[in-house]
Amino acid sequence: xxxxxxxxxxxxxxxxxxxxxxxxxxxxxxxxxxxxxxxxxxxxxxxxxxxxxxxxxxxxxxxxxxxxxxxxxxxxxxxxxxxxxxxxxxxxxxxxxxxxxxxxxxxxxxxxx
Amino acid sequence: xxxxxxxxxxxxxxxxxxxxxxxxxxxxxxxxxxxxxxxxxxxxxxxxxxxxxxxxxxxxxxxxxxxxxxxxxxxxxxxxxxxxxxxxxxxxxxxxxxxxxxxxxxxxxxxxx
Numbered sequence: 270x271x272x273x274x275x276x277x278x279x280x281x282x283x284x285x286x287x288x289x290x291x292x293x294x295x296x297x298x299x300x301x302x303x304x305x306x307x308x309x310x311x312x313x314x315x316x317x318x319x320x321x322x323x324x325x326x327x328x329x330x331x332x333x334x335x336x337x338x339x340x341x342x343x344x345x346x347x348x349x350x351x352x353x354x355x356x357x358x359x360x361x362x363x364x365x366x367x368x369x370x371x372x373x374x375x376x377x378x379x380x381x382x
Numbered sequence: 383x384x385x386x387x388x389x390x391x392x393x394x395x396x397x398x399x400x401x402x403x404x405x406x407x408x409x410x411x412x413x414x415x416x417x418x419x420x421x422x423x424x425x426x427x428x429x430x431x432x433x434x435x436x437x438x439x440x441x442x443x444x445x446x447x448x449x450x451x452x453x454x455x456x457x458x459x460x461x462x463x464x465x466x467x468x469x470x471x472x473x474x475x476x477x478x479x480x481x482x483x484x485x486x487x488x489x490x491x492x493x494x495x
Contacts, residue, residue, distance in 0.1 A: 273424075299481050304484075309470075309489070310489065311388075311472055311487050311488045311489050312486045314483040314484060317482070357425070361482075363481075368481030369430060369440070369481065373424050374422070375424055
């Protein structure tokens, strides 16, 4: 079952602009992660935020988590053409004693030069 | 270099045929996973393994089988019972199975002839 839902489905911006993607989920989580996927390739982990954290930064990335609203946002500042990719949120929840990741459908980001 | 290797990159299956996708990791990770990705969709979990000689069904295990005889290897067999096998298959690993970040291979595109 798909837990996270990203919004928007697609986003087109110019180089230098900021890009914001949102993720909503339904059940309680241990952590939330963001991944990036270039076309036809595997996913690359970007950042992990735990359920007791509210904000995290990594380079040009800023992630927020609001557990009361069951939502997260990923902000990419000063975007570059190389940031063009699909971005997925994934939530980690306990399931029968194991913790697995459940992925959303992703946001396709196009950054034009 | 440490990483996850998936092979082949492209695979074609005839009707009624079983095919096996290879996944090998040299990261010394305990946990390994198989995900399926359909166009424009997120990832759906097929099977996962927390330790050698143990594996669990994910959300869409029907028509698939796995084995985990060695820590480094987690092959996925797509059986003839899987009626809609065309998809992009991704293998991943993590240090343990606690919902921490995943490391992905570069994927195998499976198509039906």
